[in-house]
Amino acid sequence: MALNPKKNAMPSQEPQVRAHNFNEVALGYTRELALDEAARCLNCKNKPCVAGCPVNIDIPGFIMKVKEEDFEGAYQVINKTSSLPAVCGRVCPQETQCESKCTMGIKFEPVGIGRLERYVADWHNANATGKAQAPAPNGHKVAIVGAGPSGLTCAGDLAKKGYAVSIFEALHKAGGVLVYGIPEFRLPKAIVAKEVETLKELGVEVATNVVIGKTLTIDELFEKGFEAVFVGSGAGLPNFMNIPGEHFKGVYSANEFLTRSNLMKAYLDDPRTPIMKGGKVIVVGGGNVAMDAARTALRLGAEEVSIVYRRSMDELPARREEVEHAEEEGIVFRLLQNPVEILGFNNPDNPRDERNGFVRGMRVIKMELGEPDEKGRRRPVPIPGSEYELEADTVVIAIGTSPNPLIKDTTKGLEVNRHGGIVVNEDGLTSREGVYAGGDAVTGAATVISAMGAGKVAAAAIDEYLSKK
Secondary structure (H helix, E strand, O other): OOOOOOOOOOOEEEEEHOOOOOOOOEEEOOOHHHHHOOOOOOOOOOHHHHHOOOOOOOHHHHHHHHHOOOHHHHHHHHHHOOHHHHHHHHHHOHHHHHHOOHHHHHHHOOOOHHHHHHHHHHHHHHHHHOOOOOOOOOEEEEEOOOOOOHHHHHHHHHOOOOOEEEEEEOOOOOHHHHOOOOOOOOOOOOHHHHHHHHHHHHEEEEEEEOOEOEOOHHHHHHOOOOEHHHHHHHHOOEEEOOOOOOOEOOEEEHHHHHHHHHHHHOOOOOOOOOOOOOEEEEEEEOOOHHHHHHHHHHOOOOOOEEEEOOOOHHHHHOOOOHHHHHHHHHOEEEOOEEEEEEEEOOOOOOOOOOOOOOOEEEEEEEEEEEEEEOOOOOEEOOOOOOOOOOEEEEEOOOEEEEEEOOOHOOOOOEEOOOOOOOOOOOOEOOOOOEEEEEEEEHOOOOOOHHHHHHHHHHHHHHHHHHHHH
16 A cells, blocks of 8 residues: 555644634544554664654654554553653654654655654543552652653653652642643643653652742752752743833733743633733744744734744744644734834823833834854844834743753852853763753753753663662
8 A cells, every 4th residue: 555645634623713712723633544644654674763852762663553553552662761742742843853854754744753642642641541650669869850841751760760759849730831831722731730640650759839949959958868859940031132111011021921821721711810911912032932922812812913033934943833823823923023122101191091101012123134143044134224113012022031040049069051051961960969950941941852851861860870879
């Protein structure tokens, strides 16, 4: 039978429907679609796709199980190296990682690896009845700072080896960016909760509302008997543009905007949150977080949502799928434009005018692309005399985040770089013996799967370190 040259499309909600609800956009493969997609895998002996996976999932191995309709077996293959398969199947940029290495992709479209991973994980979550079995304790204790993707991955890998693992999370639920950053329509909270519950079944303890650096310090964790510490505290410090007007009411960082939406459960029916506004919303930035903020604003009742980005569509860093979904939903892309100033209301004739101090618009300047910068992207150059104004009731700045300095400031001997990221070696070891780090706390804002990869590397290094004690 001839192989299908095209990847099976992902069933999704219709754009005009999903733009007004927080239900998951992608509906997932049916059994028939999953089997048809799995049949496209060539089961290459050299497994190039595995080399493209930051957590080294045996991709041909799990897809072979799908072909055999052994979906639980497929899940167990994935679970050997990934603690968050249902998450990865939804938010990982497979198109630039495993799928970019797929042999089928040389002449045809690559195999939909991420879509198959999601199907397998969802099948397991819907059908598995038993609990994960905790291994025999090995007598060692490890502390994890932060319950985001790097921390959860590190915890899962260590728990499977018999370590007594305790996660300390600053907020009131485990998940980090998976819960507070990524919107419900891309990653349902129930999916994350299920993955965390599986880790708890392995014996992982999760202590929430504990701010390391305030409630406890890293030194105090060692005093409590922990033999190693992994710092996966993320990058929760938002970056701003430092342009006039960023102080006006109605200006948010994307970090605050998305966290407010998730904390206040704006995804539920009939929600109530101060960030729910009509009018016009401008989101500054072109990454995945900018797409999330723009699409969230639309679902919160905005009449028009625009993305202002200083380069062209070709340079837009967000996943192509997310950009296409945003376009389908009616998000306006104002490309080759850059903010100069955020404009606010000021009625001198009526100091009590309730609009005073609130955003009313943005002044932008048009850009053109010049010579490539150090990363190879063409540098945006302002066009003199091209400034003009846009109306806005809300502005969301989505230009990245940096690590919070709290842990650095409360931990002696912990080296950081000029961006505030914790300095580590290739194994995730910091300048402090027994202290490891990974994910956004090291790199600044990056992808979920890269954070998971860092957690996995650190777990292996911690295991080697403690096995010698």
